[in-house]
Amino acid sequence: MIRYIYGTDLVRHPRLRDGMFRDRADQFVTRLGWDLPLRPDGAEVDQYDALDPLYVIWEKADGSHGGSMRLLPTTGRTMVNEHFTDLIGGGTIVSPLIWECTRFCLARETDPRTAAALMLAGGEVMHGFGVEHYVGVFDARMVRIYRRIGASPEVLGTTGEGRGAISIGLWEFTPEAQARVAQSAGIAPDQSRRWFDDAFGRTPLRAAAASAA
Amino acid sequence: MGYVSTIGSIDRVLAGLDSAEGIDDLQALSERIRDEYGITNVVYHWVNSNGDQYGCGTYSEAWVLRYLERKYVRIDPVILGCYQRFHPVEWKRLDWSSRAARGFLADAIEHGVGNQGYSIPIRGPNGQFALFTCNDSCDDATWADFIERNRRDMILLAHDFNRKALDLEPDRTPDRAVTLSPREVDALTLLAVGYSRAQVASTLSISEHTLRVYIESARHKLGAVNTTHAVARALQRGAIVV
Numbered sequence: 188m189i190r191y192i193y194g195t196d197l198v199r200h201p202r203l204r205d206g207m208f209r210d211r212a213d214q215f216v217t218r219l220g221w222d223l224p225l226r227p228d229g230a231e232v233d234q235y236d237a238l239d240p241l242y243v244i245w246e247k248a249d250g251s252h253g254g255s256m257r258l259l260p261t262t263g264r265t266m267v268n269e270h271f272t273d274l275i276g277g278g279t280i281v282s283p284l285i286w287e288c289t290r291f292c293l294a295r296e297t298d299p300r301t302a303a304a305l306m307l308a309g310g311e312v313m314h315g316f317g318v319e320h321y322v323g324v325f326d327a328r329m330v331r332i333y334r335r336i337g338a339s340p341e342v343l344g345t346t347g348e349g350r351g352a353i354s355i356g357l358w359e360f361t362p363e364a365q366a367r368v369a370q371s372a373g374i375a376p377d378q379s380r381r382w383f384d385d386a387f388g389r390t391p392l393r394a395a396a397a398s399a400a
Numbered sequence: 401m402g403y404v405s406t407i408g409s410i411d412r413v414l415a416g417l418d419s420a421e422g423i424d425d426l427q428a429l430s431e432r433i434r435d436e437y438g439i440t441n442v443v444y445h446w447v448n449s450n451g452d453q454y455g456c457g458t459y460s461e462a463w464v465l466r467y468l469e470r471k472y473v474r475i476d477p478v479i480l481g482c483y484q485r486f487h488p489v490e491w492k493r494l495d496w497s498s499r500a501a502r503g504f505l506a507d508a509i510e511h512g513v514g515n516q517g518y519s520i521p522i523r524g525p526n527g528q529f530a531l532f533t534c535n536d537s538c539d540d541a542t543w544a545d546f547i548e549r550n551r552r553d554m555i556l557l558a559h560d561f562n563r564k565a566l567d568l569e570p571d572r573t574p575d576r577a578v579t580l581s582p583r584e585v586d587a588l589t590l591l592a593v594g595y596s597r598a599q600v601a602s603t604l605s606i607s608e609h610t611l612r613v614y615i616e617s618a619r620h621k622l623g624a625v626n627t628t629h630a631v632a633r634a635l636q637r638g639a640i641v642v
Contacts, residue, residue, distance in 0.1 A: 278581015282620040283559040388493030391540040
């Protein structure tokens, strides 16, 4: 299932938290060879994790971390604006309607539909909170995955080569794209909305619709 | 309320925000937003890292005093649900099930607070935190419709309101100049000389989708209401030259 968890609340989900930081180390450092510092316990945690981001996490049936991404508003500090401005032609991208999405991570043995489920959840966030675009940092391997699930970003710039390449991309979510992603994820729109409501509360209209169903 | 009149509303309010010179102007602007959008209350409240607070808005004085006296900040589900978050919150999504919360809501309504609310939390610089709320008395369907139509305006207003409040802080270091990125400058410059969006995108070798992001980011930095306004402001401030 999809979980939406702010950084300050990770303490209540120690298994997901530890799994996420360990799987990030495995993906970005072990598999992709990025030069990122690891904590002594092997966790990949950076300064943006300290900014109380909103994590979107795929929780596997056994309760472990299957994949995740990290969201921050671009009106505050972001990785793109502090480290990748050369890739977006210099300067910064700042707007309350644009959020940043980074550290898109898939655990090694996760469910095949994890990436699509995360993107579907990204669409729920946009729809639920009035976000119009994501600007994201992602690794080369993700290009193919995003294309396969029907959620290709527009690439603004790329640095590095081969498996080490890092790109900045933009997403917007049209209803058509959202429908494609839902299909790739094999998750019914109602189910997806329910997970969102579990995290952020249900509106009375949705509550009424649900009880009538 | 038609689409055109709504555009007019945010336009007028943002123009007022731009010319605000003091805290009193912000108070008047909260009243203006309330009237332009035809809702019961508009409230803005901020806390900085030193614990200093400031607020303005249309809640009655009696309610503000009562809120402080009863220390409602400790049980107010809106504060508990928004503090240090960054996603906008529909009040009805919050947990009002405790006795304390229900009593608080009943007291609020008795003091003229509407039953519906939408609060936009903002994380500002250096631990500053603000909350911008619109509030009304109506049924759920009417409110859902209002939010659907005006959410974007409210999010933009919330952030611009906060920026203005920060600018008006007494000990604030002089206003940072607006720095547009090179691509934002390119985009606005071409628009200023009459290129269509499609022509701008093709001239800059980017898609119209990407162009929209650069325009939106420039609009926000300039505190403008729409693209035309952003171009006008960029020209006014010398951020672009044509």
